[in-house]
Amino acid sequence: MSIAFNRLADALRDRGVPTRYQGGALRAQGICHDGDAPDTVAIRRGNNGGVVIFCHKCQGNADFLAALGWTEADLYDEPLPERERPADDAWIPCQQRGHERVAQYTYRDAKGRVVHGVTRCDHKCFAQWRPDASTRSGRRWSLNDQQGNRLVPTVPYRLPEVLKAIAEDRVIWIAEGEKDVHALVHHGLQATCNAAGAGKWTEEHAQFLRGADITIVADRDIPGRRHAEHVVETLRGLAHSVYVVQSKTGKDAADHFAAGHTDSEFLKVWAPVPYPGDEAATA
Incomplete structure (x- = not known):
């Protein structure tokens, strides 16, 4: 061999x-x-x-x-x-098409160990990788084996920071993507998301948020609404409370803050505390 x-x-x-x-x-x-x-x-x-x-x-x-x-x-x-081995950003899979890296998001487990990462390019490609010391870059650009089985644990973004915030009884904000998470964190909030965007949140992600007070920022489109609804369902019986909000201006959290709004100006669209039923309160 x-x-x-x-x-x-x-x-x-x-x-x-x-x-x-x-x-x-x-x-x-x-x-x-x-x-x-x-x-x-x-x-x-x-x-x-x-x-x-x-x-x-x-x-x-x-x-x-x-x-x-x-x-x-x-x-x-x-x-x-x-x-x-080249530096972390020396090569990305879509570089051959003239794309350049614009952001790097690293997912870690509860002990701070690297589980996998997401590299974003200027054409909005999101390439996922896992650590692999046998490759030139120290990465393998796939999270699955040849049979499609996932090889790394499923963890929410910024897990160590999120767990610390839950222990301190702080509200955890859930956004649809890493860019929005960083917009929230930049404004003094504790935030997380799942990799790969809308529709990829799982019950495995939700398990880490047991007992937390949650605010979900739903993107202003149909996939964003469906994603938020799914996240709510996975948190039933786990979270202490769940609110769903949307940006006052634009599509997402990044747009909201870019327009000069504060976290208190998000529009509340759903607020079961805790889960009195399936009726949605709209603002």
Whole structure:
């Protein structure tokens, strides 16, 4: 077994590069040029345990390695030295399409250990990753295995800070995304969200908020409303109280504060305390 070969196959899969096995080799699309042929690059296991790469259009492997962000040293099974790894923001999966990183969100467990992260680009791509010391970047750009099974725990954003705030009887605000969470935190509030936006909140997220007083900021669109309703349902029997509010101006918490409003000026749209029924009080 070649560790380097498997590492390369994983890297190509994580980047969405089409591959297929043919004639004893892994055939890949030429990310080193603009051609769309799916098998211009041949990748084989070498006799020394490494990897041999040859692009039939480029007549070599230098351009392919450069496009991947690898060096010749990465074609061998030895662990990648730390000095060979790029900085956290040196590469993101959509960089090949000209996108640039604009934000980095790290999800941690109750003890502050990194569980996974989300990298946002200037085209609003949200790439999720998990720590993996065997890769060049120290990351694997997927939270699942090849069968689609999740490999990392499900935790809400800023979990250590949220747990501390609950212990101090502070209100926990739940937004739809990390940008809105930071807008709330910037204004002195304790806030959290789930990764991947609307519709991705689960009962696993809710379990961390047992006994808390919650305010949910619902985005002003149909997905935002449905997301808020789902979050409320998962908190039934867990949270001490739940309010749902919306921005006074714009779509979300970031828009609300950008317009100069304060946290007391959010519009209350639902306020069961605690859960007297399913009727919604609108403001």
